[in-house]
Amino acid sequence: MDDPATDAARSLAHLQRHLQTFVSFARKRVGDVALAEDVVQDALGKALAHVHELRDVDRLEAWFYRVLRRTIADLRSAVRTGDSAQSLDGIAAVEDDDAEICRCL
8 A cells, every 4th residue: 555545535535435235234233234334434443544564455354244243242241231332322222022922032
């Protein structure tokens, strides 16, 4: 990678072409489209902040999936420990819905 700003722009453009795939991946794990979009946005921010650490540009998507998985895991952990930010209310609501469904059954 040459210039960090140029590399970040190229990486973002590449990742944006797969945005819906990333959102679908996240939605399957968090249960809500809007929350999945927020998670992907957070993961993109983290990825772009650390794009200079990427050693193999051909592995950009795989690297981003790792960032996305960690972001989802961090979100779940925050919900479980009660440290969730306001943007994480959706995950808590999904988990509350799951608990309510279990009680009903």
